Amino acid sequence: MALSFLQELLTSTLVLSVLISLYIRSKRSNSPQLPIDWPIFGMLPAIVFNLGNFHEFLTFLLSTSRHNYKARIASIRFFLTSDPVNVRHILTSNHANYLKGAEFPEIFDVMRGTFFTTDGESWRQQRAKIQSILSSPQILSLTAKCCLHKIEQGLVPFLIRMARTSTPFDMNDVISRFAFDMTAMPIFSVDPGQLSSSHMPSVDVSIAMDTVMEVAFYRQIVPASCWKLMRRIKVGPECKIVRAHMVLRGFIAEMVERRSKMEGQQKQEADDDGHVDILSHYLNDPYYKDQDLLRAKLITYMVAGRDTISTTLPWVLYNLARNPHVLSVIRNEMTPIASSKTSYSTTTCSQAGTIIIIFNPDETKALVYLHAALLETLRLYPPIPLERKTVASSDVLPSGHEVHEGEIIVISLYAMARMKDIWGEDCLEFRPERWLSESEDGGGKLRYVPSNTFLAFNSGPRMCLGKDIAIMEMKTVMATILWNFDFEMLQGPPAVEQKLSVLLQMKNGLMVKVKERDVSINNTD
Numbered sequence: 001m002a003l004s005f006l007q008e009l010l011t012s013t014l015v016l017s018v019l020i021s022l023y024i025r026s027k028r029s030n031s032p033q034l035p036i037d038w039p040i041f042g043m044l045p046a047i048v049f050n051l052g053n054f055h056e057f058l059t060f061l062l063s064t065s066r067h068n069y070k071a072r073i074a075s076i077r078f079f080l081t082s083d084p085v086n087v088r089h090i091l092t093s094n095h096a097n098y099l100k101g102a103e104f105p106e107i108f109d110v111m112r113g114t115f116f117t118t119d120g121e122s123w124r125q126q127r128a129k130i131q132s133i134l135s136s137p138q139i140l141s142l143t144a145k146c147c148l149h150k151i152e153q154g155l156v157p158f159l160i161r162m163a164r165t166s167t168p169f170d171m172n173d174v175i176s177r178f179a180f181d182m183t184a185m186p187i188f189s190v191d192p193g194q195l196s197s198s199h200m201p202s203v204d205v206s207i208a209m210d211t212v213m214e215v216a217f218y219r220q221i222v223p224a225s226c227w228k229l230m231r232r233i234k235v236g237p238e239c240k241i242v243r244a245h246m247v248l249r250g251f252i253a254e255m256v257e258r259r260s261k262m263e264g265q266q267k268q269e270a271d272d273d274g275h276v277d278i279l280s281h282y283l284n285d286p287y288y289k290d291q292d293l294l295r296a297k298l299i300t301y302m303v304a305g306r307d308t309i310s311t312t313l314p315w316v317l318y319n320l321a322r323n324p325h326v327l328s329v330i331r332n333e334m335t336p337i338a339s340s341k342t343s344y345s346t347t348t349c350s351q352a353g354t355i356i357i358i359f360n361p362d363e364t365k366a367l368v369y370l371h372a373a374l375l376e377t378l379r380l381y382p383p384i385p386l387e388r389k390t391v392a393s394s395d396v397l398p399s400g401h402e403v404h405e406g407e408i409i410v411i412s413l414y415a416m417a418r419m420k421d422i423w424g425e426d427c428l429e430f431r432p433e434r435w436l437s438e439s440e441d442g443g444g445k446l447r448y449v450p451s452n453t454f455l456a457f458n459s460g461p462r463m464c465l466g467k468d469i470a471i472m473e474m475k476t477v478m479a480t481i482l483w484n485f486d487f488e489m490l491q492g493p494p495a496v497e498q499k500l501s502v503l504l505q506m507k508n509g510l511m512v513k514v515k516e517r518d519v520s521i522n523n524t525d
C-alpha cells in the first residue's frame with residue numbers, strides 16, 4: 001500500500017514537472033504546435049504546450065483533419081469532432097449510447113447526483129420535474145420580475161454612478177454579480193445582493209463557482225490517477241476546490257435560512273399549489289429528503305443560470321464594441337419602443353435629471369435583430385465551448401470512424417463556429433444577419449438553424465431547459481444597457497484572453513468606461 005502510494009507520488013511528480021515546463025515554454029509561443037503521440041503521455045504534452053490558446057488549438061486540429069481527430073492522453077482515448085453529421089448521431093439519433101459516464105460526477109463532484117451529472121432514469125425524472133417548474137407561469141413571471149428588479153435597483157444606478165464619475169470598471173465583474181443575483185432570486189426568493197447601487201460586497205461565492213469550473217477543466221486533461229492523488233494530498237488546484245465547496249455549501253445554507261425567515265411574506269405570491277419559488281417545488285418532495293442531494297441540486301440551478309449568462313454577456317459587449325454598425329442597427333430597432341415609452345413614461349426610471357428607459361421582457365420579444373446578435377455571440381463564443389460524452393458500447397460514426405466502449409467524445413462548439421463548410425466563408429465575422437430571413441411583411445424574422453450546427457444550448461434530448469428564460473433575460477438587460485449607455489472598451493483584442501475553464505470566460509475581465517447616452521429619439525447613433 002505504502003509502496004503503491006510512493007509510486008503514484010513519483011509518477012505524478014514526474015508528469016507534473018514535464019507539464020509545468022511545457023506550459024512555461026508554451027507561454028512564449030502563440031502558434032499551435034502539431035501534436036505528437038508520445039509514449040505514455042500521448043497528446044498531453046501538445047495540449048499543455050497549447051493551453052494558452054486551447055480552443056484555437058482544437059480548431060486548428062479539427063480543420064486540418066477535416067472535422068474528426070483521434071487523440072490519446074495517457075490511457076484515455078478521445079475522439080474529437082466538429083462534424084455536424086456525427087454531432088446529430090451522438091446527441092440525437094443514437095444519444096442513448098453517448099452518456100455523461102462514470103467519471104463525470106467525479107469531475108463535477110459538487111453537483112453529483114443531479115440532472116447535470118447523471119444519465120438514465122435519474123436524469124429523465126429530474127429533467128421532467130425541471131421542465132414543469134421552468135415552464136410554470138408563476139416561475140416565468142417571477143423570473144421576469146427578478147430580472148427587471150435587478151436592472152432597476154442594481155445595474156442602472158451602478159452604471160449611472162460610473163458614468164457620472166468617469167470611473168473605469170470591470171464589466172465582466174458587474175455582469176457576473178448581476179447574473180448571480182438574478183439567478184438566485186427565483187430559486188430562493190432572496191436577493192443575495194452581490195450587485196447593489198451602494199456597495200459591492202466580496203464575491204467569494206462567484207469565485208467558488210468559477211473555481212469549480214476551472215478545476216473541472218484541468219481534471220479532464222490530466223490523467224485521473226494524477227488529479228485523484230493531488231486531491232488525496234490536497235495540493236495544487238485540488239486544494240482550492242476544498243475551500244470552494246465549503247463556500248458554496250455555506251451559501252446554500254445561508255440562503256435557505258434567510259428564505260425560511262421570510263416565509264410568511266411569500267405566501268401572497270404563491271401559485272395554486274402553494275409554490276412560491278423554485279426551491280418550494282423541492283421542499284416536500286421525498287426524493288430530495290437527502291439534504292446533500294438537495295444542496296447539490298440548488299448549486300446546479302445556480303450554475304445553469306448564472307455561469308452561462310455571466311459568460312455570454314461580456315462577449316456580447318465585446319462584439320458590439322468591435323462592430324459599432326451592429327450596435328446602431330440594434331438601437332434603430334429599439335427606437336419605436338423607446339419612443340412610445342417616452343410619450344407615456346410608464347416604464348421609465350427617473351434618476352436625478354436622467355430619463356432611463358427600461359425595457360420590459362414583453363417589449364423585447366419584438367427585438368429580432370438584438371436576438372440575432374445574441375445568437376451570433378453564442379455561436380462564436382459559446383459559454384460551454386466543449387461537450388463531452390462517454391461511449392457506452394462500440395459504434396461506427398456516420399463519418400466512418402469507429403469509437404470504442406469507454407472512449408471520450410469531445411465536440412468542440414468553438415471550432416464548429418469557425419468552419420467554413422458549416423458557416424460559410426465569413427464564418428469568423430460577427431454578422432447577426434446570418435440568423436435572419438425576410439418575413440412576409442418585409443421585416444426580419446429568425447431563420448431556422450439546425451441544432452446540430454449550433455450547439456450553444458446543446459441538441460437532442462439533453463437540450464437546455466432554460467433557453468427561453470435565458471434569451472428573455474439577456475435581451476431585457478442588453479436592451480436597457482445599450483439604449484441608455486455608450487461604452488468604451490479599454491483593452492484591445494490581445495488583452496481579452498480566455499480562461500482555462502469549462503466555461504469560455506474572459507481571463508482578465510473586460511475593462512470599460514460608460515457614458516450616459518443622449519437618448520433623444522432622433523439620435524440613434
Ligand code: HEM
Nearest residue numbers: 127304305308309312384456457458462464465466469470
Ligand atoms: C446563455 C444561456 C444558457 C446557455 C448557453 C445554456 C446552455 C446549456 C447547455 C449547453 C446545456 C447542456 C449541458 C450538458 O448537459 O452538457 C444546458 C442544460 C441545461 N440548462 Fe442551460 N443554458 C443557458 C441558460 C440556462 C438557464 C438560465 C437555465 C435555467 C433557468 C438553464 C437550465 C438548464 C437545464 C435545467 C439544463 C439541463 C438539461 C438536461 O440535462 O436535460 N440554462 N444548458
